[in-house]
Amino acid sequence: MWTRVGRRTAAALLPLALAVSGGLAALAHAPSARAATAGPCDLYAAGGTPCVAAHSTTRALYGAYNGPLYQVRRTSDNATRDIGASAAGGVADAAAQEAFCSGATCLISVIHDQSGRGNHLTQAPPGTWKGPEAGGWDSLADAKAAPVTVGGQKAYGVFIAPGTGYRNNKTNGVATGDQPEGIYAVVDGVHYNNWCCFDYGNAQTTNTADAPAIMETVYFGADRQWGYGDGSGPWVMGDLEWGLFSGVNAGYNPDPPVNHRFVTAVVKGESNHWAIRSGDAQAGGLTTVFDGQRPKGYHPMKKQGAILLGIGGDNSVSGAGTFYEGVLTSGYPSDATEAAVQANITEARYAPPGGNPTPQPASQIVGSQSSRCIEVPSGSAANGAQAQLADCQDADRQHWTYTAGKALQVFGNKCLDASGQGTANGTQAVIWDCHGQANQQWNVNADGTVTGVQSGLCLDATGAGTATGTKIVLWSCNGGANQKWNLRS
Numbered sequence: 001m002w003t004r005v006g007r008r009t010a011a012a013l014l015p016l017a018l019a020v021s022g023g024l025a026a027l028a029h030a031p032s033a034r035a036a037t038a039g040p041c042d043l044y045a046a047g048g049t050p051c052v053a054a055h056s057t058t059r060a061l062y063g064a065y066n067g068p069l070y071q072v073r074r075t076s077d078n079a080t081r082d083i084g085a086s087a088a089g090g091v092a093d094a095a096a097q098e099a100f101c102s103g104a105t106c107l108i109s110v111i112h113d114q115s116g117r118g119n120h121l122t123q124a125p126p127g128t129w130k131g132p133e134a135g136g137w138d139s140l141a142d143a144k145a146a147p148v149t150v151g152g153q154k155a156y157g158v159f160i161a162p163g164t165g166y167r168n169n170k171t172n173g174v175a176t177g178d179q180p181e182g183i184y185a186v187v188d189g190v191h192y193n194n195w196c197c198f199d200y201g202n203a204q205t206t207n208t209a210d211a212p213a214i215m216e217t218v219y220f221g222a223d224r225q226w227g228y229g230d231g232s233g234p235w236v237m238g239d240l241e242w243g244l245f246s247g248v249n250a251g252y253n254p255d256p257p258v259n260h261r262f263v264t265a266v267v268k269g270e271s272n273h274w275a276i277r278s279g280d281a282q283a284g285g286l287t288t289v290f291d292g293q294r295p296k297g298y299h300p301m302k303k304q305g306a307i308l309l310g311i312g313g314d315n316s317v318s319g320a321g322t323f324y325e326g327v328l329t330s331g332y333p334s335d336a337t338e339a340a341v342q343a344n345i346t347e348a349r350y351a352p353p354g355g356n357p358t359p360q361p362a363s364q365i366v367g368s369q370s371s372r373c374i375e376v377p378s379g380s381a382a383n384g385a386q387a388q389l390a391d392c393q394d395a396d397r398q399h400w401t402y403t404a405g406k407a408l409q410v411f412g413n414k415c416l417d418a419s420g421q422g423t424a425n426g427t428q429a430v431i432w433d434c435h436g437q438a439n440q441q442w443n444v445n446a447d448g449t450v451t452g453v454q455s456g457l458c459l460d461a462t463g464a465g466t467a468t469g470t471k472i473v474l475w476s477c478n479g480g481a482n483q484k485w486n487l488r489s
Contacts (some may be wrong), residue, residue: 037063037089040184040341041115041327047337049182049329052173053307054114055121056092056325058148058155059348061114063089071110072097072143080109086153094154097143107140108158111309115327117172119307124165127207127315131163138165138310138317145435146188146322147353147405154353157188158309158323159435160198165311169205174307174328175216178300180270182333185218185326186281186345189263190413191434192234194222194381197312198321199239201267202328204304209314212242213298216274217308218265219244220258220321229255229289234413236265236278236289240298241313246276247290255289259412262324262350264342270332272299279342281350286342288335320433324350353405353436364398364488365408368448369481370466373398374459376431377469381411384419387429387472389461392488406441406453407434415440418474423455426462429472448484449477458483 039062041051054061057070068082069092081100086093097106113119126136133139145159158166175181183201192198201217204210222233226243227250229235235255237244247253255276258265262281268274272294279286294301307328311317325345333341365374373392376385392398400416401409408416410431417432418439434440441453450459452474460475461482477483 038344039063039065039089040325040344043340043344044182044327044329044333044337047334047340049331049333049337051115051327052117052330053119053171053328055111055309055327056114057083057108057111057158058150058324059091060085060089061325061327065089065114067114068112069114070108070112072101072106073109073140074101075105075107082112091150091153092155094156097156101143106143108143109140111158111166119168119171119174121166121168121307121309124167124308124311124315125207127313128209129312129315129317131165131315131317138315139163145437147436148324149349149351149353151349159191160310160319160321160323161433161435162193162195162318162320165315165317166309167203167207167306167311168308169207169306171305171307173330174202174305175330176303176305178271179303180268180332181216181303182266182268182329182331182338183216183218183326184264184266184338184341185220186324186350187220187263187265188322188324189234189258189260190409191320191322192221192413193318193320193433194224194233195318195320196223196225196316197221197239197244198310198319199312200309200323200326201239201307202303203306203308203313204241205306206304207313207315209241209312211302213240213301214304215239215241215313216267216269216301216303217313218267218326220263220265221319223319226250228252229257231257233257236263236267236276238267238274238276239312240295240301245295248292248295250295253290261352264345266338268332269294269301277338281345283346286335286338352403363400363402364392365400365450366392366486366488367461367466367482368484368486369464370461370470372466372468372470374400374472374485376410376414381414381431383432384430386419387416387431389465389470389472390468402442402444405436406443407436408442409434416442418452418455421454422474423457425457425475427455427457427474429459429474444487448486450485451477459485
């Protein structure tokens with residue numbers, strides 16, 4: 001049978017007595033220091049390490065914040081609208097976005113800084129690496145590409161496909177030089193790749209990789225070019241420029257892979273000391289992955305205080321991921337403060353857009369005509385690899401999970417995709433980074449067919465082929481045995 005992936009958790013309840021200083025409350029749009037319901041930045045302030053930047057498209061990060069969370073821009077007429085929370089301190093008003101963007105493509109043009117310091121994130125300019133837009137600028141995220149629920153209410157994250165990026169090179173109050181800071185991000189645990197660099201945090205203002213130790217960010221992904229950990233990833237690591245680091249050693253450190261549907265990723269640093277922490281953003285606490293000295297050549301740090309999202313410090317644009325919320329702090333947060341923040345994150349109840357059912361085993365897709373399985377050839381995780389028939393084996397390349405969002409997911413972060421959003425007969429069925437759009441959504445039908453939500457076409461063994469290597473395409477449904485599939489757990 002087909003199963004839907006997810007995780008049902010009970011949110012932990014942690015009473016917190018807050019004595020919040022009023023340092024940022026006087027700034028424009030910043031919340032009262034005595035918020036009725038604490039947000040992450042209230043907790044950081046109570047711990048003596050206030051937020052100097054706070055970004056989220058899903059919820060307010062202060063208990064009394066009532067300013068804009070992000071701005072969307074319609075591509076049809078370039079009109080813009082700020083999207084705020086549905087109530088002070090609450091979840092984003094997704095209905096406002098959907099009404100404004102109805103029938104049109106919208107991009108996330110600004111991610112507002114909730115701290116009041118004006119550290120907003122906007123379209124990233126070119127650096128050593130060029131983005132795909134005119135003049136080498138990066139792309140902006142599709143505002144509809146990352147639906148999620150927070151506390152049962154719909155919201156939208158920031159979907160970073162390769163080439164998408166945000167940056168602010170003129171910030172206020174962000175750590176520079178060897179000053180201490182903390183960073184956390186909540187990200188999608190199944191949307192990542194093995195390239196550089198899905199980062200969030202403190203970067204250089206030059207957009208070039210001209211020295212080590214000039215940045216300090218959270219990285220999430222499975223890149224092994226520099227630092228890496230156990231298994232095949234993904235890992236939470238720190239991008240410190242001239243390399244990703246998983247600990248004190250350049251290259252390998254014994255960090256476990258992170259396998260949660262939603263991930264809390266933490267990097268924090270002070271003079272010749274830094275730490276990497278991670279946790280399940282739906283339940284439980286944080287695990288300290290590394291806590292120790294800086295790598296050789298990274299003391300003192302020479303941070304420059306820019307902020308970026310989705311790219312490397314030199315505008316490396318090949319990373320992928322989905323960002324929901326994150327902050328930068330002034331000062332090195334204590335583990336106790338981070339424990340309170342993690343409890344607040346789990347209480348927010350992040351869940352996939354279709355609900356959060358219990359995870360089930362992945363299935364093989366077996367052809368009724370051929371008795372062979374649909375697989376990714378050679379176990380390739382490359383975008384664009386076309387699915388094909390092969391002798392059935394107990395192998396990851398043949399294990400498909402039907403998610404709550406109607407995706408057919410393989411390798412944990414790739415989805416079956418109608419190539420090029422095609423709707424014509426012969427469109428290739430390929431794998432691609434999961435993004436939740438209609439060309440990656442499939443209906444699994446009682447008659448054994450699997451049809452594309454966007455196209456209405458059936459998965460088809462091309463030419464009614466039965467041999468190993470027969471390619472899988474989309475074709476008008478015709479009742480043929482080469483369009484019928486049995487699902488085997």
